[in-house]
Amino acid sequence: xxSTEKTYSVAILGAxxxxxxxxxxxxxxRGFPVREIIPLASERSRGRxxxxxxxxxxxxxxxxxxxxxxxIALFSAGAAASRQWAPAAAEAGAIVIDNSSxxxxxxxxxxxxxxxxSEAMFRPDGRLSTIIANPNCSTIQMVIVLKPLHDRxxxxxVVVSTYQSVTGKGKxxxxxxxxxxxxxVPESFVHVHQIAFNAxxxxxxxxENGYTKEEMxxxxxxxxxxGDESLSVSPTTVRIPVYGGHGEALNIEFDNDFDIEEVKDLxxxxxxxxxxxxxSANVYPMPLTSYEKDxxxxxxxxxxxxxxxxxxxxxxxxxxxxxxxxNAVQIAEKLVGKL
Ligand SMILES: NC(=O)c1ccc[n+]([C@@H]2O[C@H](COP(=O)([O-])OP(=O)(O)OC[C@H]3O[C@@H](n4cnc5c(N)ncnc54)[C@H](OP(=O)(O)O)[C@@H]3O)[C@@H](O)[C@H]2O)c1
Numbered sequence: 001x002x003s004t005e006k007t008y009s010v011a012i013l014g015a016x017x018x019x020x021x022x023x024x025x026x027x028x029x030r031g032f033p034v035r036e037i038i039p040l041a042s043e044r045s046r047g048r049x050x051x052x053x054x055x056x057x058x059x060x061x062x063x064x065x066x067x068x069x070x071x072i073a074l075f076s077a078g079a080a081a082s083r084q085w086a087p088a089a090a091e092a093g094a095i096v097i098d099n100s101s102x103x104x105x106x107x108x109x110x111x112x113x114x115x116x117x118s119e120a121m122f123r124p125d126g127r128l129s130t131i132i133a134n135p136n137c138s139t140i141q142m143v144i145v146l147k148p149l150h151d152r153x154x155x156x157x158v159v160v161s162t163y164q165s166v167t168g169k170g171k172x173x174x175x176x177x178x179x180x181x182x183x184x185v186p187e188s189f190v191h192v193h194q195i196a197f198n199a200x201x202x203x204x205x206x207x208e209n210g211y212t213k214e215e216m217x218x219x220x221x222x223x224x225x226x227g228d229e230s231l232s233v234s235p236t237t238v239r240i241p242v243y244g245g246h247g248e249a250l251n252i253e254f255d256n257d258f259d260i261e262e263v264k265d266l267x268x269x270x271x272x273x274x275x276x277x278x279x280s281a282n283v284y285p286m287p288l289t290s291y292e293k294d295x296x297x298x299x300x301x302x303x304x305x306x307x308x309x310x311x312x313x314x315x316x317x318x319x320x321x322x323x324x325x326x327n328a329v330q331i332a333e334k335l336v337g338k339l
Contacts, residue, residue, distance in 0.1 A: 007035035008339065010332070011070035011094060013062055013085060014077035015039030015050055018170050019099055022325035023074050024052055026294075030329060033336060038070055041077070067092040071339050074328050075099055090130035095335055097132050097328045101213075104133040104221055111224050113140050114330040115272040116147045120225075121334060128338060132331055137323025138162050138214065138237060138246055139221040141296045144322075145250070145315050148270040149263065150226060153254035153309075157232040160218065163240045163247035164203060165287060166195060168319050177241050195241050203237045212237060244287035245318040253310045260303055263311060267298050272322070277301050285316035293318055294326045 010027065014020040016039070027034060039050040039059045048059040060066055062081070067073060067089035075082050075089075075098040082102035089096050103109040110120035111133045121132055135143070146155060166173045169190060176190035189195070192202050204213035211219075215235040222233050268275045274295040276285050285297030296317040304310035317323055 005033050006337070006339075007033045008071040008332075008336070009036040009038065009069055010034055011038035011040055011067060011073040011089070013040040013073060013075045013081060013089075014099075015059060016041040016045045016048060017076060018167055018174065018320055019076035019324040020074075022320045023076065023328060024050065026321065026325045026329045027332075028053055030333070032329060032332065036069075038066060040066065062089075064088045064092050067094050070094040072097065072332050072335060074332065076324065076328075086131050095128065095130055095132070095339065097134060097331050099134045099324050099328055101136065101217065102133075103131055104135060104217070105224065106133075109133050111135055111221060112331055113143055113225055113327060114334060115144050115270070117225055117227070118331075118334055121331065128335070134324065134328050134331065135221045135225060136214070136217040137168060137317075137319040138164065138235075138248065139218050139225070140323050140327055141246065141315055141317035141319075142218065142248055142250065143222055143225050144270070144272050144296045144317075145267065145298055145313070146222070146226065146252070148266045148273075149252065149254070149258075149311075150228070150231075152262075152266055153256045153258050155231060155252055156255055157234065157253040158222075159234045159251040160236075161249045162203075162218075162235070162237045163199075163242070163249075163287075164237060165242050165244060165246055165319055166191065166239065167243055168203070168239070168246065168323075174243070191239050195239060198241065200239045201236060203239055211235070242287045244289075244291035245316050246323065247285070247287060247314065247316045250313050250315060251304060251307075251310060252313070253307065255309070257309045258311065260301065260311075264301055267301070272296055273298055275299070275301070284314060287316055290316045290318050292321060294321050296322060 073094040079100040079102040082100040180196035214237040218235045277299040284299035300314040
């Protein structure tokens with residue numbers, strides 16, 4: 001950062017949570033030009049110290065007055081807090097980048113993955129949207145991989161099964177696994193059922209159509225980000241007892257046939273993707289190896305021999321980084337020089 005570079009006051013709503021703390025790490029690592037951090041959380045955390053680049057900031061509770069001091073407000077405190085505070089923060093002059101599901105499907109709010117559709121941040125008249133939504137973690141890692149393949153071969157249908165980390169449910173989700181592993185029996189299970197030594201095919205609430213809300217987020221958000229309402233996404237989302245990241249098994253059917261080596265080259269050249277695919281040396285992505293990394297890792301790339309023009313692969317990304325904090329900070333980076 002040069003001494004003449006403009007710096008920004010950044011509010012973080014949810015600064016004491018898993019995503020909020022990761023946002024602080026990512027802002028620091030990526031050298032974001034921060035003038036001041038305004039950590040915000042619930043009344044429970046008022047006054048808690050947050051360290052950033054050797055300075056201490058005290059956690060406050062959200063208010064319009066607080067947001068009027070912020071240039072950029074990164075929200076990661078759940079949909080209810082976003083609904084309550086995002087319009088007020090935008091009204092007070094901050095650009096809100098919201099990690100919750102509150103505004104993702106609002107037609108007036110862009111849903112952005114910088115590697116895929118950063119141009120959506122700007123309205124047709126060139127003005128910047130004052131609320132920008134960050135997609136669901138499972139959606140982000142999938143669309144980054146789908147985008148270069150869709151551009152080249154045109155995707156018709158994706159069947160996706162997820163293997164999602166307990167950290168996707170925040171501090172409570174992470175602590176629940178630790179408690180269960182150490183024999184502490186909870187009054188009620190955070191992951192609906194015991195998660196230790198288990199796999200629970202139930203993330204978020206069931207909808208009338210038999211899919212969960214997490215699954216329908218993958219359907220609807222993917223279409224919005226890719227700008228293609230004809231894309232079929234058929235998901236099953238599953239919570240498993242791991243840290244480090246979410247895994248997804250993808251079966252992708254194209255309109256056009258493909259060459260497997262060209263697929264690997266397209267993915268290797270695409271932004272934000274790291275191909276890890278050498279079965280002969282037992283090399284493929286895993287949650288533990290994606291931990292604290294920003295890329296989406298892709299491996300097990302192979303033709304589906306039983307269905308024409310169809311590809312199988314396995315992808316992994318750290319849900320707290322690229323699935324949440326890193327994506328939000330990358331959006332904020334697009335604002336630098338424009339505010
Ligand atoms: N975890 C993920 O992989 C992931 C990925 C993508 C998106 N997200 C989204 O990011 C958000 C946060 O997730 P997380 O995993 O960081 O959860 P978390 O670890 O449970 O943290 C929640 C944060 O929100 C704050 N908070 C809760 N209610 C609040 C209120 N009414 N007013 C102000 N602050 C409030 C909490 O403050 P206290 O400490 O004071 O309770 C805490 O800082 C959620 O919307 C989630 O859907 C999470």
